[in-house]
Amino acid sequence: MPPTPQTAAATEAAKPIATPPAVVAPYDALFLYSFGGPDKPEDVVPFLRNVTAGKGIPDERLEEVGEHYYQFGGRSPINEQNLALKAALEAELRRRGIDLPVVWGNRNWAPYTTDALDELETLGAQRAVALVTSAYSSYSGCRQYREDLAVTLRDREQLGEDGSTGVQVDKLRSYFNHPGFVQANVDAVLDGYAALDESGGNGEAARLVFVTHSIPDTMEAASGVWQPTYSAQHRSVAEFVAAAVSEKLGHDVRWDLAYCSRSGPPSQPWLEPDVNDHLEALAAEGVRDVVMSPIGFVSDHMEVAYDLDTEALATAKDLGITAVRAGTVGTREPFVRGLVDLLLERAALARGEETGEATVGELPAIASVCRPGCCLRRHEEPSGIPALCSEDMHQ
Numbered sequence: 001m002p003p004t005p006q007t008a009a010a011t012e013a014a015k016p017i018a019t020p021p022a023v024v025a026p027y028d029a030l031f032l033y034s035f036g037g038p039d040k041p042e043d044v045v046p047f048l049r050n051v052t053a054g055k056g057i058p059d060e061r062l063e064e065v066g067e068h069y070y071q072f073g074g075r076s077p078i079n080e081q082n083l084a085l086k087a088a089l090e091a092e093l094r095r096r097g098i099d100l101p102v103v104w105g106n107r108n109w110a111p112y113t114t115d116a117l118d119e120l121e122t123l124g125a126q127r128a129v130a131l132v133t134s135a136y137s138s139y140s141g142c143r144q145y146r147e148d149l150a151v152t153l154r155d156r157e158q159l160g161e162d163g164s165t166g167v168q169v170d171k172l173r174s175y176f177n178h179p180g181f182v183q184a185n186v187d188a189v190l191d192g193y194a195a196l197d198e199s200g201g202n203g204e205a206a207r208l209v210f211v212t213h214s215i216p217d218t219m220e221a222a223s224g225v226w227q228p229t230y231s232a233q234h235r236s237v238a239e240f241v242a243a244a245v246s247e248k249l250g251h252d253v254r255w256d257l258a259y260c261s262r263s264g265p266p267s268q269p270w271l272e273p274d275v276n277d278h279l280e281a282l283a284a285e286g287v288r289d290v291v292m293s294p295i296g297f298v299s300d301h302m303e304v305a306y307d308l309d310t311e312a313l314a315t316a317k318d319l320g321i322t323a324v325r326a327g328t329v330g331t332r333e334p335f336v337r338g339l340v341d342l343l344l345e346r347a348a349l350a351r352g353e354e355t356g357e358a359t360v361g362e363l364p365a366i367a368s369v370c371r372p373g374c375c376l377r378r379h380e381e382p383s384g385i386p387a388l389c390s391e392d393m394h395q
């Protein structure tokens with residue numbers, strides 16, 4: 001049995017904040033803000049209730065998803081992975097001589113958003129910056145976190161009409177095209193090709209299949225109001241990673257983008273192809289070797305462990321395809337270093353300094369302060385829910 005992951009309350013308490021170092025000023029804390037997941041079987045149903053409150057997920061889908069968790073002992077790997085990322089960020093900050101506390105909290109499980117706000121208050125933080133564990137910009141990866149923060153602050157009676165809050169919380173921009181995230185994915189895919197070779201596969205003939213979480217077509221459309229859409233963001237990363245891998249391996253690399261983990265009623269269109277359907281299509285084309293790269297996820301949480309490692313790899317096997325699943329960025333060094341670079345970039349921006357925004361690929365950086373109406377669930381429906389870290393808190 002792996003050790004039970006510790007909640008924020010049980011980890012060693014960060015020490016109260018002194019004067020933040022100049023490179024991170026005006027920030028005096030980093031808020032690692034994630035999805036959360038159950039730690040034990042009794043948590044599964046309450047966790048799923050938290051995730052799906054008011055979202056119209058059919059009951060059958062919930063039972064099915066609950067079953068995925070029970071197959072893994074009722075425990076998601078996501079919490080220990082967030083603790084590992086927290087430790088890696090702390091080590092990287094220490095390495096650079098930056099004395100900044102890192103506080104962890106989740107939207108859907110303990111330690112909750114409100115627990116993290118409590119911890120920030122106890123530390124005496126006045127202006128924290130949130131690092132969300134989603135690399136791409138869409139309702140699920142951006143606005144939902146910003147709404148949750150605003151609503152939690154409102155419930156705590158700490159949200160003023162003008163958007164003022166107790167602790168001010170800003171957010172790092174979506175980092176899908178930051179060099180650190182992309183380089184860590186290149187490295188992980190190269191390791192995937194090495195693993196394919198070891199399992200007797202043929203790398204030169206392999207198809208590189210990038211995978212991400214599907215979202216409804218309406219959410220995809222709303223993600224693109226101010227910027228390239230969620231799927232376009234992924235295609236940009238995929239193209240760059242495939243080119244870098246091809247150069248390193250010295251042969252052509254053909255790639256596709258597929259999706260996993262769709263839910264919602266069958267009548268509602270979501271981004272396709274589903275990775276299992278796509279593997280079938282590839283088998284029909286005669287493809288025998290596949291490297292799957294989950295670029296849509298920052299760590300190997302339940303969607304990766306179940307939808308890819310359990311389901312999609314079994315599909316590949318049934319089809320006679322030799323498939324390996326490349327790693328996620330996790331705590332890879334270029335990723336963690338890149339996140340700290342991004343923190344320094346965001347701090348400079350908050351100080352009003354001219355900063356370049358580091359990106360790779362052809363797409364511009366996503367705005368650090370979201371535009372009004374950015375990343376709604378559906379753009380034709382203003383949410384009526386306040387959201388922090390935007391030019392206009394109410395849109």
Ligand SMILES: CC1=C(CCC(=O)O)c2cc3nc(cc4[nH]c(cc5[nH]c(cc1n2)c(C)c5CCC(=O)O)c(CCC(=O)O)c4C)C(CCC(=O)O)=C3C
Nearest residue numbers: 035037051055065076078133134140213215263301302303
């Ligand atoms: C884009 C995206 C990411 C990737 C970005 C990121 O990594 O953040 C992501 C991550 C995650 N999604 C997760 C879990 C779930 N997501 C659900 C439902 C949904 N996700 C959606 C989107 C995304 N989700 C959407 C559009 C829905 C439909 C409901 C809605 O419109 O909001 C449901 C309900 C049941 C179901 O429908 O499957 C569950 C249980 C976990 C935790 C895993 C663990 O425990 O290890 C993580 C990290």
Ligand SMILES: [Fe+2]
Nearest residue numbers: 142370374375
């Ligand atoms: Fe946004």
